[in-house]
Amino acid sequence: MRKASPGSVRRAFQPWNDPAAQPLVEFRAVTKRFGGVTAVADVSLSLYPREFFALLGPSGCGKTTLMRMLAGFETPDEGQILLDGVDITAVPPHLRPVNMMFQSYALFPHLSVADNIGYGLKREGLPRAEIDRRVAEMLALVKLDGLGKRRPDQLSGGQRQRVALARALAKRPKLLLLDEPMAALDRKLREATQFELMDIQSELGTTFMVVTHDQDEAMTMADRMAVMDHGRLVQIAPPDVIYEAPVSRHVAEFVGDINILKGRVESVNGDLVSVTTPLAGRVELDEEAPALSPGAPVLVGLRPEKIALSHDEPAQAANKVRGEIWDIGYLGDMTMVQVMIGGDDGQLLKVSLTNRSRRIERPFAWEDTVWLSWDVEAGLVLKP
Amino acid sequence: MSGPVSPVKAPGRLVVAVPYLWLGLFFLAPFVMVLRIALSDAATALPPYAPHFEGLAALRDFLAGLDLENFGLIWEDPLYWQSYLYSLRIAALTTLIALAIGYPLAYAMASAPARWRAILLVLVILPFWTSFLIRVYAWIGILRPEGLLDMALAALGLSDQPLRLLNTETAVLIGMVYSYLPFMVLPLYATLEKLDRSLLEAAADLGATPLKAFLTVTLPLSLPGVLAGSALVFIPAIGEFVIPDLLGGPDTTMIGKVLWTEFFSNRDWPLASAVAVVLLVVLVLPLALLQRARLARAGEGGGAA
Numbered sequence: 125m126r127k128a129s130p131g132s133v134r135r136a137f138q139p140w141n142d143p144a145a146q147p148l149v150e151f152r153a154v155t156k157r158f159g160g161v162t163a164v165a166d167v168s169l170s171l172y173p174r175e176f177f178a179l180l181g182p183s184g185c186g187k188t189t190l191m192r193m194l195a196g197f198e199t200p201d202e203g204q205i206l207l208d209g210v211d212i213t214a215v216p217p218h219l220r221p222v223n224m225m226f227q228s229y230a231l232f233p234h235l236s237v238a239d240n241i242g243y244g245l246k247r248e249g250l251p252r253a254e255i256d257r258r259v260a261e262m263l264a265l266v267k268l269d270g271l272g273k274r275r276p277d278q279l280s281g282g283q284r285q286r287v288a289l290a291r292a293l294a295k296r297p298k299l300l301l302l303d304e305p306m307a308a309l310d311r312k313l314r315e316a317t318q319f320e321l322m323d324i325q326s327e328l329g330t331t332f333m334v335v336t337h338d339q340d341e342a343m344t345m346a347d348r349m350a351v352m353d354h355g356r357l358v359q360i361a362p363p364d365v366i367y368e369a370p371v372s373r374h375v376a377e378f379v380g381d382i383n384i385l386k387g388r389v390e391s392v393n394g395d396l397v398s399v400t401t402p403l404a405g406r407v408e409l410d411e412e413a414p415a416l417s418p419g420a421p422v423l424v425g426l427r428p429e430k431i432a433l434s435h436d437e438p439a440q441a442a443n444k445v446r447g448e449i450w451d452i453g454y455l456g457d458m459t460m461v462q463v464m465i466g467g468d469d470g471q472l473l474k475v476s477l478t479n480r481s482r483r484i485e486r487p488f489a490w491e492d493t494v495w496l497s498w499d500v501e502a503g504l505v506l507k508p
Numbered sequence: 509m510s511g512p513v514s515p516v517k518a519p520g521r522l523v524v525a526v527p528y529l530w531l532g533l534f535f536l537a538p539f540v541m542v543l544r545i546a547l548s549d550a551a552t553a554l555p556p557y558a559p560h561f562e563g564l565a566a567l568r569d570f571l572a573g574l575d576l577e578n579f580g581l582i583w584e585d586p587l588y589w590q591s592y593l594y595s596l597r598i599a600a601l602t603t604l605i606a607l608a609i610g611y612p613l614a615y616a617m618a619s620a621p622a623r624w625r626a627i628l629l630v631l632v633i634l635p636f637w638t639s640f641l642i643r644v645y646a647w648i649g650i651l652r653p654e655g656l657l658d659m660a661l662a663a664l665g666l667s668d669q670p671l672r673l674l675n676t677e678t679a680v681l682i683g684m685v686y687s688y689l690p691f692m693v694l695p696l697y698a699t700l701e702k703l704d705r706s707l708l709e710a711a712a713d714l715g716a717t718p719l720k721a722f723l724t725v726t727l728p729l730s731l732p733g734v735l736a737g738s739a740l741v742f743i744p745a746i747g748e749f750v751i752p753d754l755l756g757g758p759d760t761t762m763i764g765k766v767l768w769t770e771f772f773s774n775r776d777w778p779l780a781s782a783v784a785v786v787l788l789v790v791l792v793l794p795l796a797l798l799q800r801a802r803l804a805r806a807g808e809g810g811g812a813a
Contacts, residue, residue: 217709217712218721224709230707230709232710232724243711247715247716248715
């Protein structure tokens, strides 16, 4: 039987797996230092035409510096940046066919919305009529028809964000950079805008590179994302692969919630790995585990939604462990339960329950003794 | 039934009243007094004008004694309006030169590394720590024939002829620009320093060359600073009389000097007051119009929220 690779989304668009595909952007061993601090360390990365790429990382990880090097506001200390195969490392920002949407939006306060959007077109020296036509087109694209005469301070935050987007798209760049595009929007507006941005991207076919610290944003929108930490790209993969098959404990913990159990490899039998953990006993995992030898210390990662919770001992379960409920957090769509395993000095495991029904016959309560169970496809092996 | 008076309201009104009270006491009242003297006639009396106010009973006689004679004199005698025009010319030139020097200066200060800015700012303000009069006197030492400037030029072998700058319009302009430059630099620096750097990056990102970005973003956004600095230089410059008196010559008679002469040398208080009133009107009217234009612009900007 052929084993399924990790992930839950089937994609038709994956040029990164096509050896013949020509990348639009290439970072070649790019390093940037500020004083003694290395902001970007030896980054190599390819972006493909029409791709929606997200750069995810905590603040200060170097993701903004990486983007600013692409826009031309910073120059790499080492390495090259290629756009369409042409080295643009030394090209000043105003000559690059790349546009950026700034986190602060950076709208010109003394210009009307229409003049803001038309600013780049005017610099190109287009005739007035053509500029007017393109500005109207952009206003329609971001659904701001009729607001062209307003000034930025007469707009709401969401409208300002759209003007910034329209201004950055007006020159029809090959590559659009978006620096924390949703940071200033409230939650509801953010969700709606995310899908709108995806629609606009697929409509225009522009390559988008988004920098964000918000993993939901990155996972919703991106075809592929990179997790960055301390100036390095730790993992580059589609969002579902990053979530289900993180390469390191750091990535696993940064993207989503995860329970980590310490243990030692007991046996490796084909794809079936058995790990002995002090708190949860023997844990069996279905994992392609190269170079795992019995006795080696490993970490078992378990996402909260992959654990089942029951009052009675489950009859058939590959893995199960008893615990006591210490905390219940009701979130509406789901409930987050913290269960202590291995006695009072053991470890708290997070379990999330999807609230599929409005009524439950035997609701869980604080201090209930419960059973946690999960199957062999649930856990993943991480290096300590 | 009378409604209860809110206890908060009375102190609130008082707070608003304070600036009006201030303006009334220290601006309006003196102005009315000056205007009243301007409408009087010079007289050998104490104070040296007539008529004097002698109670409400004689109010009719008092009012009858007031006339516009002094304003008529200012209108007819070319000395006065020529001095006004000359003052306007010197003040305008001073403002333009101060702007031409002050803008690059303020721009350089605002672009300097943050730790340098405080030092540069202190350097701009530093001359104020010495008396204004002494600093203008120092210019006499520099500009006079065989003075420091001539000596320096001769030592460098650039010129052995005295430049003869002292007592010319050039000397007056040098002194004026030197004295008023900080008033131009400070408001300009304040506007340029708070200019959002990302706006310039956005301009560059959209294809603007550094020069184009300056002309389309920095310059228009620094206009409030340009206007404030220009007003701060122009207004005191037009009434200036110490600098033209010390550095200028007989052909650099500014209106402030005329006023001084009428008041102290001729003891013609009414005529001096009339000169002052005209000066005020000449100054206040354009500024009031400017302020109205600015308010209208601000209203247009933040109106429909």
